[in-house]
Amino acid sequence: MIILTLNCGSSSVKYQLINTKNKEKLAKGSVERIGMASSIISIATSDDKKKKLTKEILDHTAAVGAILNLMKDKDLKILKSFDEIDAVGHRVVHGGEEFKNSMLITKEVKDKLRENFKLAPLHNPPNLKGIEAAERVLTGRPHVGVFDTAFHSSMPEKAYIYALPYVFYKKYQIRRYGFHGTSHRYVSEYLSKFYKDGAKGKKVITAHIGNGASMAAIVDGKSVDTSMGFTPLEGLVMGSRSGDLDPAIILYIMGLQELSKSEADSLLNKHSGLMGISGLSSDVRDLEEEMEAGNKRAKLALDVYCYRIRKYVGAYAAAMGGLDTLIFTAGVGENSSFLRKSVCGGLDFLGISLDEKKNEEKSSEARKISSEKSKADIFVIPTDEELVIALDTEKIVKESKTT
């Protein structure tokens, strides 16, 4: 099948066109600055032809239209007609407690998504806008929602209940949901390429370390705990998010600086993390360079960042009662040998021992980087959330045709 995947944010749409038969990415790109004076539309084909246009794109419907028009561009030769697109797979950030698996989008599903707006006010409204835009432009095609939270729906109560009055869970659904589920699922399922039974019978920790970052503890292929919580703010130190913090601090700062709710939100999500500590950048590449040049704040930011990941490795090994496999993925996890070394160094007592040479090798392939003597295997596995979205979409469309 030819599947269009869409990941719609408030002012951007990221997309890929995937042939599920051979898993080829026929095209990928984004529309940025939707609703602003000059939106940027970019596309790259599988044979590396690229185009970038600046155009006024007022809303998500226009953005999806612009993406499809580029696919029919006569220089790029991706599609002859839109009829070649069989279905659309949508990334949806928050599935709440209802969506434990990917779903065919129906009116009832859209109503439920609207109900979940309160849980993810920044993410779910643009996700639904994207679904409705794509339904308008690609009429008569099945649309499937793939939820970031779904993989973590297997967590036990003890992992998802916060120690607040229980009524807050019952009345307002305040609990740990976890995010990046599609990525944690993809890399843990990828273990079937290394082990006969895949993740079955294994205790696995996945570390998705990108701009946003989260970890998951996975037993028998099922998520049993994860570091992001009610929102993606909890857990690891991220590019510009604080991660774990004494909740009383924010009340204290709000009082000190008379911050409004939205200012406090922006402080925690946009001005903290690596950016906040270093005062320089949220990008690990910049900070590694600065650290090597002797910048102490860059070093401190990276130290705090790696130390937090290391603490979660210990916590999840304890939670699972052991560890067979540790997986690094996403922008930083896949590319920074410094980060992997800082996290794994000195963890021999947990059975984790890195092969320093393999860790330094540059590759875009999935690979094992643990030493011969390591009890737990350490892998770098490049994530591919869009492929999961496309394959789930194909499966659900096929199932819906046979029922």
Ligand code: ADP
């Ligand atoms: P997103 O959460 O936006 O999907 P990615 O998974 O693409 O993020 O990760 C982006 C981050 O990856 C960048 O902010 C950068 O810090 C980091 N990164 C990319 N390449 C490297 C590299 N070679 N070394 C260290 N960090 C890198």
